[in-house]
Amino acid sequence: MEDLPIERRKTVTMPQADFEQMLERAAEKGARHALHGVGLDGEDAAHDIRELRNLLDAFNEAKKTAGLTIIKMVVTGLVMAILTGTLIKLKLFGGGQ
Template sequence: MSGPVLPDTGVRIIHVDELKAALERAAEMGARKALEGVGLHDAEAGKDVRDLRELLDAWRSARSTVWRTILKVSTTAALVALGAGLAVKLKIGG
């Protein structure tokens, strides 16, 4: 279904539908190659992506918990130090 060849150039004129089909095939081949390159080309790919998302969510949650814990421990330590300093200053407890 290819069209005529332009003289002196060797360029073949093709119909827009033929070009679209060729581009679609090329895009699909490129996507398959890219997925294969990162190991997501088999039937387990969807499960792998879901597992990675769950792992990332767990990491974010753990990171958030660590920062909250550090903040609580720091605040508690500062208040204990302030209380101890105040007790020494007021000569309380000993």
């Protein structure tokens, strides 16, 4: 068999503070790149994000209100149906047996 060359790993040593600064710069650059990718970069970015949050809150509130309204309408309809059936059975509307 042939002797395959052994791959040696190269390591870099640096002070902890320099390493943390490098990581912080990389994270900030990545975050700016991601915000730029979705169009939330520039001076108005914070304002745009607040507007998006407010819009999402309003949408969620509207969904909740719509759900509660539907439930109230169904319950009201059932109560009216029961009341109508009771009134018909009591011959108040001239129906029934």
